[in-house]
Amino acid sequence: MTSAPMNRRKFVALSGLSVTAAALSGCGLLGNKSGGAGDEKAINFYHWRAEDKQVFDQLIKQFKAANAGYDVTMTILPSQNYQSTALQKIKDGTAGDVFTAFRGAQFEQIAKAGVFTDLSGATFVSNYQPHVIEPGAKDGKQLGLPYQLVFNMPVYNVELFDKAGVGDLPEDWKGFLSLCEKLKGLGVAPIAFPGGDAANAGQLFNCMVMNEMPEADSCRKIEMGKAKVTDDWFLRVLTRYEDLATMGAFQEGSAGTKTEQAIQMWAQAKAAMLATGTFHIGAARQQGAAFKVNLIGPITTDAGKATYEGVHNSTFILGVNAKSAKQEAARKWVEFLSGKPAAEAYANGTVQHLTVKDLTYTNADLAATAGWATRKTLLAPRFQFDDLDIRNAVENACTQVATGTAKPAQAAEEAQKIISQRLGTS
Template structure:
């Protein structure tokens, strides 16, 4: 797991001074018998035609439509881009089949971790190494798009997988600063509950987002930064003491989740938070725009539960580099797809995307004007860990680990949930 240096972050924010870096959503690669990623042979092809851009950010649709219209004008009407949008859970499970067909996703996005690696192994990701557009990005922030020494994609978003906080509700509860240890966090949750609101809105019924909370509950409990991923290799188990501690903390949080938390969808949890009925939203900064779209006007900050004593805490939160842009190796319109990625890489265009969606980007020299991005500026210099949830390369194993947390939140004992999950993990590893 890596952390941002102050220099890296402030370089990315150059041009704004007050800009902040947000996080939405790469393990080691391996050999594969699938077709290798191309070396960019089609990237010099015709820059014309109608192409498909596949992604999962439905909340970004309108902003992208504006950018697409400007792109169409800028290329003299030679390239038209259609958005092909799927819900994040569906995109995670079905994108590889669709993209391999070549008819969808001439340009596409990928989640960091398992999906990116699977697409690379399947020969879907065109090698972008040496392309001029890479010079527009902070090199240290696009490493998640490389595999086997090749730059197979470009992470576009930098987001915090750290709970959102309603600062108005925190102030009403008399909270002046974020708790620095686990007991302090539980005390905060008690104060919030006494105000008649749910301390934490958690989408336990949505597999794509239920696991976001796991990120912040793991980083200070894990014996090493890569411990969560090592559950997949067998070097660690969910029955280990450190992970049982994580599960026990899920049990301690039961009284502070909203009613029926394990069956709550992401949209329902978002609405609960946006309506001021929950103080924290246990997902990440990638949902800031969604909160505002529902009409919320309260102040927003980030607040991660510190799961240890203050002296043992290594990290204040979690970040991720995701929404990895790529060109489909199976596409017959790679030249046009590359032109679209080049357009997105322009600092002015990237700024329009960032400010319109409340998503920071990895492009250099972007000016951020969005009020929420500015409000979160202090997180630029805080020590945040690279989201460990995406260390898994086997989604079945990740699912078993995350399901154990849901089971505990639903009432199962940590020990029983861990034992059942470990049996599944042992089977899935074979």
């Protein structure tokens, strides 16, 4: 994660990855059966983290040096493409001897298709913290290993907070709005919000609902038709978004801001907070950000009423492809990544907290935010939705209010119509 800014699409287009136009268009993937040359020790690793390529290249070299005759090639797609097309690419075994999955809808789809090899009996599973790899388990089996422990909550510029006279982080909604006013007084946008990118505009949703949901699975209940976005609790969430929009907490033109633009704003200290998560700290460093960082979970309740301080997610779920004929080599690569030396190299090289036990973080950003692993955080609720159409409708309602294109009641009604149609209850 160094050098000049480069978004994922440009990276894939320009780098020396084994990703062709045919692969991106759905016409085919690299080589013969996954792994390329038919060698039982040559496997393909399929994922979406283009920004991690340099670190993975080094890990592959180390893996090959320690395991004579083995080889790993990578196929990397942009995350949005990966989410929509990965299953069809891996289920016939032509790519992804080892693959990754997003927590939630994609994991469930791949599990249902029978593409995960059960890893429950693998010795390397014990290398992981049990409570954070549960999103990779289903029906009593450990189908995949969530590798990354991310915090889907705003990251902030410590220097701007200090300059604005911010001491302790606010513990209620009035305090958070006051914080935003102080930051506005510096002439910067309090929050860089990627309203033009649905995948990341929805990250703020996690914190906005974490202390408002009447039940731990309220988002799942919306998808089941047992709750509605027109319910009082969700209307209150939308009202909080309206508060932020009304007081100018988001940058001008936030409705059209893409994630790369929001990261750049934050990296250039034109915004004090970036409303995505720890997974974009490295990208900001690529763009020259030199300030200290930390995390903040907006508390939407009155003082003393909050249950959670922030949000975490276990994702980048490593899986061995049950359709692959190269099970032994695939398991060996996952075992290598699960070891402490490789995990520490990956974590510190990519600025990603991991789920592997007892890691030492030498990266300053990881060290600064590591304490959040022991704080009261909620597993990211946006991934309770398995139906992406319903999730998009819910999150779009929030984005519309945040960007001033709809009022809370109007946005809720429109979203509920889509949800009811999807559920067949309209």
